[in-house]
Amino acid sequence: MADTDTIVVIGGGIAGVSCTETLSTLCKNESITLVTASPLIKAVTNFKQISRRLEEFDVVENPSSELQEAHRNVTVLQAKVVSIDPLKREIVTSTGESVPYTKLCICTGGSPKLIMKDDPNVIGIRDTESVSQFQAKLGGSRRVIIVGNGGIATELAYEIEDCEVVWAIKDKSISSAFVDAGTAQFFLPHLSGDKKVQEGPMKRVKYTVKPSPASSSESGAKGGALGPDWSLGIPMNGQVQRSRHVRVEYECEEIWRTKNTDWPVYALLTNDKLYGCDFIVSATGVVPNGNEFVTQNLDLKLAMDGGVIVNDCMKTNIDHIYAAGDVCSASWDWAPHWLQMRLWSQARQMGCYAAQCIKADLNDEAISLDFCFELFAHVTKFFGYKVILLGKFNGQGLDDEYDILLRMTKGVEYIKVILKDGRMQGAILIGETDLEETFENLILNQLDLSRYGEDLLDPGIDIDDYFD
Numbered sequence: 001m002a003d004t005d006t007i008v009v010i011g012g013g014i015a016g017v018s019c020t021e022t023l024s025t026l027c028k029n030e031s032i033t034l035v036t037a038s039p040l041i042k043a044v045t046n047f048k049q050i051s052r053r054l055e056e057f058d059v060v061e062n063p064s065s066e067l068q069e070a071h072r073n074v075t076v077l078q079a080k081v082v083s084i085d086p087l088k089r090e091i092v093t094s095t096g097e098s099v100p101y102t103k104l105c106i107c108t109g110g111s112p113k114l115i116m117k118d119d120p121n122v123i124g125i126r127d128t129e130s131v132s133q134f135q136a137k138l139g140g141s142r143r144v145i146i147v148g149n150g151g152i153a154t155e156l157a158y159e160i161e162d163c164e165v166v167w168a169i170k171d172k173s174i175s176s177a178f179v180d181a182g183t184a185q186f187f188l189p190h191l192s193g194d195k196k197v198q199e200g201p202m203k204r205v206k207y208t209v210k211p212s213p214a215s216s217s218e219s220g221a222k223g224g225a226l227g228p229d230w231s232l233g234i235p236m237n238g239q240v241q242r243s244r245h246v247r248v249e250y251e252c253e254e255i256w257r258t259k260n261t262d263w264p265v266y267a268l269l270t271n272d273k274l275y276g277c278d279f280i281v282s283a284t285g286v287v288p289n290g291n292e293f294v295t296q297n298l299d300l301k302l303a304m305d306g307g308v309i310v311n312d313c314m315k316t317n318i319d320h321i322y323a324a325g326d327v328c329s330a331s332w333d334w335a336p337h338w339l340q341m342r343l344w345s346q347a348r349q350m351g352c353y354a355a356q357c358i359k360a361d362l363n364d365e366a367i368s369l370d371f372c373f374e375l376f377a378h379v380t381k382f383f384g385y386k387v388i389l390l391g392k393f394n395g396q397g398l399d400d401e402y403d404i405l406l407r408m409t410k411g412v413e414y415i416k417v418i419l420k421d422g423r424m425q426g427a428i429l430i431g432e433t434d435l436e437e438t439f440e441n442l443i444l445n446q447l448d449l450s451r452y453g454e455d456l457l458d459p460g461i462d463i464d465d466y467f468d
């Protein structure tokens with residue numbers, strides 16, 4: 001049970017845990033209570049900075065006792081929060097327990113935005129439980145349809161084996177939530193045939209689930225979102241031995257489904273094609289759990305995407321209440337080369353920064369926006385390749401008034417640079433290019449690169465020598 005001077009954090013995902021750990025270090029004399037619906041909580045381990053902005057780390061799911069043991073001023077309460085009373089400054093859990101707070105940080109994540117809720121033939125993937133459900137269904141399947149064109153769909157299209165895959169996308173090219181049509185071309189050969197054999201170690205974050213006696217979450221609440229490398233070590237095999245092949249249906253949506261004796265479900269696409277399949281994966285994005293606590297009492301302002309609006313101090317519109325991670329919408333004036341994407345790295349950064357803001361607030365100190373929000377930087381892996389996205393990597397917000405430099409070696413690497421008025425605005429680096437550090441600097445320092453022209457990507461020139 002929390003005492004009266006407690007900072008409360010809601011949510012045991014990466015945002016909530018990062019916030020709690022940072023608070024514990026910064027505010028040694030305060031007590032901190034993490035209230036989470038899930039029995040397991042996330043932890044970042046082996047954190048390494050692979051460049052100034054790109055982070056490498058492993059992620060584990062631990063029993064909450066480990067957090068309490070490591071941080072003496074932290075108490076973890078496994079409970080679902082059902083309401084927040086900003087006047088009494090307390091939260092109430094589903095078991096009726098109330099916990100007072102001095103400061104509160106909402107880190108309740110998001111929920112999969114499914115094309116059809118409550119249809120057993122349509123599943124989404126968010127947490128460990130939903131992956132188990134997916135694996136079990138896939139094991140007995142001959143054909144699945146993937147709907148959606150973002151991170152999850154891209155990973156599944158690569159990972160699923162021994163099962164026919166139909167990938168139905170609204171766009172003209174695959175993986176459009178991350179890359180443009182030109183870059184997607186580089187990945188197309190990997191939709192069929194053997195998977196890429198990894199050469200050497202990958203600079204990439206890793207996800208591990210530690211076995212724990214605890215298994216069910218409170219009141220059916222979902223666990224934290226899966227993250228980096230969630231699919232590694234998770235066999236994704238169907239029931240028919242066959243070589244990998246993904247059939248992509250472009251520019252269509254799934255509009256209607258029915259049952260039949262041959263297949264558990266038939267899906268009609270807007271291009272008039274009808275596919276029978278065993279089940280449909282809806283990998284169609286995330287809705288922030290922003291409105292979960294909105295009541296007459298708690299008029300939390302939400303953005304158009306459903307996220308809780310936060311300012312550059314991670315504060316919501318309600319006094320003493322902060323938000324971080326997938327649940328929030330960053331509503332400050334973004335730096336020219338930053339954008340919000342609901343990603344693991346941003347959830348961690350926002351959680352840590354929210355803690356710094358809370359500490360500053362408690363001590364009446366000023367705080368300025370953390371430098372991690374100066375440049376968008378994401379490292380991931382698609383189709384077996386390391387993928388690094390920097391700055392305005394797709395020319396976002398540049399109104400098509402930019403130049404593109406490209407370098408591509410089929411099956412090895414793909415480099416795309418976005419330039420405006422000769423200055424680098426963003427880049428996509430696929431493969432082991434080792435250009436991330438130099439490009440980060442070039443985006444941040446806005447050096448005029450006009451005189452280098454295409455030499456900028458000439459493989460015969462050691463670009464580091466130019467700029468370091």
Ligand SMILES: Cc1cc2nc3c(=O)[nH]c(=O)nc-3n(C[C@H](O)[C@H](O)[C@H](O)COP(=O)(O)OP(=O)(O)OC[C@H]3O[C@@H](n4cnc5c(N)ncnc54)[C@H](O)[C@@H]3O)c2cc1C
Nearest residue numbers: 011012013014015037081109224225226325326342343344
């Ligand atoms: C399949 C998958 C793969 C992904 N892969 C990547 C990747 O490769 N790279 C990457 O950067 N990002 C990836 N992401 C995104 C990343 O996982 C999320 O952006 C990040 O984990 C969000 O963290 P969070 O703490 O904000 O929210 P969450 O992880 O969703 O955590 C929310 C927490 O709040 C708790 N909660 C919710 N409501 C309540 C309540 N009322 N009371 C108490 N507790 C509550 C939940 O139980 C949970 O513990 C992936 C996501 C998925 C689903």
Ligand SMILES: NC(=O)c1ccc[n+]([C@@H]2O[C@H](COP(=O)([O-])OP(=O)(O)OC[C@H]3O[C@@H](n4cnc5c(N)ncnc54)[C@H](O)[C@@H]3O)[C@@H](O)[C@H]2O)c1
Nearest residue numbers: 147148149150151152153170177253283284285286342380
């Ligand atoms: N490697 C990575 O970095 C990685 C991997 C997996 C997931 N994630 C993150 O996890 C979260 C969830 O992943 P996700 O793939 O579900 O979301 P996403 O936001 O990456 O992609 C959602 C996709 O679904 C499409 N879509 C939306 N509604 C649709 C509809 N009705 N019909 C057809 N298509 C529709 C969108 O156009 C978009 O292409 C995201 O925040 C994502 O960034 C990241």
